[in-house]
Amino acid sequence: MAKKYVFPENFLWGGATAANQLEGATLADGKGWTTADTAKYEADPKLRMQQMIAPMTTAKVKDALVDKNGLYPKRYGIDFYHHYKDDIKLFAEMGFKTFRLSISWARILPNGDDQTPNEAGLQFYENVIDELLKYNIEPLVTLSHYEFPLALSFKQNGWESRKTIAAFEHYATILFKRFKGKVKYWISFNEMNIVMMTGYLSGGLLDDKKQTKTSLQANYLAMHHQLVAAARVTKKLHEIDPQAQMGSMILRLENYPATSKPADVLASLQSDQENFLMMDVLARGSYPSYAQRLFDQKNVAVDLTTEDIKILRENTCDFVAFSYYMSGIAGGQEDDDEVAGNSSLSKANPYLEKSEWGWQIDPVGLRITLNKMAERYQKPIFIVENGLGAHDKLTSDNEVHDSYRISYLKRHIEQIGEALKDGVDVIGYTPWGCIDLISASGNEMSKRYGFIYVDQDDQGHGSLKRYKKDSFSWYQHVIETNGREL
Numbered sequence: 001m002a003k004k005y006v007f008p009e010n011f012l013w014g015g016a017t018a019a020n021q022l023e024g025a026t027l028a029d030g031k032g033w034t035t036a037d038t039a040k041y042e043a044d045p046k047l048r049m050q051q052m053i054a055p056m057t058t059a060k061v062k063d064a065l066v067d068k069n070g071l072y073p074k075r076y077g078i079d080f081y082h083h084y085k086d087d088i089k090l091f092a093e094m095g096f097k098t099f100r101l102s103i104s105w106a107r108i109l110p111n112g113d114d115q116t117p118n119e120a121g122l123q124f125y126e127n128v129i130d131e132l133l134k135y136n137i138e139p140l141v142t143l144s145h146y147e148f149p150l151a152l153s154f155k156q157n158g159w160e161s162r163k164t165i166a167a168f169e170h171y172a173t174i175l176f177k178r179f180k181g182k183v184k185y186w187i188s189f190n191e192m193n194i195v196m197m198t199g200y201l202s203g204g205l206l207d208d209k210k211q212t213k214t215s216l217q218a219n220y221l222a223m224h225h226q227l228v229a230a231a232r233v234t235k236k237l238h239e240i241d242p243q244a245q246m247g248s249m250i251l252r253l254e255n256y257p258a259t260s261k262p263a264d265v266l267a268s269l270q271s272d273q274e275n276f277l278m279m280d281v282l283a284r285g286s287y288p289s290y291a292q293r294l295f296d297q298k299n300v301a302v303d304l305t306t307e308d309i310k311i312l313r314e315n316t317c318d319f320v321a322f323s324y325y326m327s328g329i330a331g332g333q334e335d336d337d338e339v340a341g342n343s344s345l346s347k348a349n350p351y352l353e354k355s356e357w358g359w360q361i362d363p364v365g366l367r368i369t370l371n372k373m374a375e376r377y378q379k380p381i382f383i384v385e386n387g388l389g390a391h392d393k394l395t396s397d398n399e400v401h402d403s404y405r406i407s408y409l410k411r412h413i414e415q416i417g418e419a420l421k422d423g424v425d426v427i428g429y430t431p432w433g434c435i436d437l438i439s440a441s442g443n444e445m446s447k448r449y450g451f452i453y454v455d456q457d458d459q460g461h462g463s464l465k466r467y468k469k470d471s472f473s474w475y476q477h478v479i480e481t482n483g484r485e486l
């Protein structure tokens with residue numbers, strides 16, 4: 001007989017999305033351009049792979065804005081902007097207790113630092129939030145999810161500039177005041193640790209003349225500025241809406257030692273330190289003891305001020321959040337086999353199967369991560385992304401038989417159940433892309449994660465009609481039985 005798991009009564013089952021991957025309507029109602037609008041679809045899978053973290057130059061971005069031939073799928077998404085009522089109705093039918101969305105900064109402040117907000121942008125999000133509340137679905141709102149107002153990229157190179165902290169605080173304050181009492185759960189930055197690897201996701205553009213050099217120093221400055229900004233907006237949120245909670249989020253990668261060789265075990269420990277660095281700062285209130293050596297090795301420095309130290313110390317996050325898709329390997333030999341990953345290439349683990357995109361599937365790794373984070377932070381934990389990207393087929397009678405997705409999610413939920421038995425305080429689970437949307441890394445539609453199929457192909461052709469996949473009724477039953485029947 002299948003094991004029964006006991007999930008807390010108020011466990012937040014739901015699904016997760018991001019504005020730039022589903023809203024579309026990119027310049028509607030006064031929105032400004034964002035970095036995501038310049039992400040081009042490449043038909044060649046080799047070019048597509050990991051292009052999200054490739055450096056962008058000012059010239060490339062300017063070209064994209066006037067390019068008449070290229071395809072820029074994040075500009076049209078799945079047109080949630082005009083379908084949100086029907087989509088939320090489907091989420092409610094599945095029994096969602098929460099829905100993770102992000103707000104596009106440039107819909108609220110088209111230039112990123114305008115004094116007065118764009119009322120039409122605020123109204124759109126208020127309509128979405130009210131629609132969720134109508135069905136008792138708690139909105140879980142990310143302030144910044146992989147897009148940045150382009151005007152601020154040109155003006156001050158994104159998060160590399162300390163001035164961006166004040167602009168972000170202004171943007172967040174507008175939202176906290178408007179949605180006070182309506183939004184209880186906030187997340188400052190999506191997968192914030194990725195900023196150490198890519199300037200582009202933090203709005204940084206390379207100077208055209210220096211485009212061969214990626215500036216690690218600029219990325220670490222951006223990292224520090226985001227940390228200070230996250231602490232500042234936590235302070236603001238607590239002042240404006242004391243009932244609301246601010247979460248910090250990282251992309252979590254469990255990297256196992258390649259062998260039991262001490263050097264490989266050390267490599268695994270160091271990989272954890274790098275992966276947890278930003279969470280350590282925001283959950284514990286200061287840079288961890290290992291940070292200086294890490295900065296020295298990378299030859300970077302951050303502009304930490306006395307005021308930053310105080311703000312970080314006094315404004316730690318309320319809950320910790322992470323995305324989890326796969327595990328990897330640390331250490332090993334240079335010529336070990338490699339597989340694709342959601343942030344970089346990883347060494348292959350012979351004990352794990354892979355998704356169609358090469359991501360290593362490891363449900364037990366989720367339990368390991370949950371236990372590690374519980375011990376490290378002693379705060380409630382929210383799993384805000386997890387899921388399987390796959391090629392789904394719509395049958396002639398409009399069905400999608402995605403048993404592979406059900407199997408992936410079931411095995412991960414079982415491990416959450418095990419972690420709960422281990423005593424970990426997990427408060428919610430929002431699988432990624434609960435409705436099919438544009439993939440972040442490849443700008444493609446055919447990498448689908450949803451319980452709901454959206455009729456649109458990689459070229460943006462299709463009726464945009466929504467169809468329930470087999471996983472839809474399966475997840476509905478999981479929520480109905482509060483995880484007792486998987």
Ligand code: BG6
Pocket residue numbers: 018021146190191251323342385389432438439440441442447
């Ligand atoms: C996470 C991001 O890294 O992974 C999401 O927060 C993203 O935005 C998700 O969509 C899955 O990645 P991809 O590239 O398959 O869409």
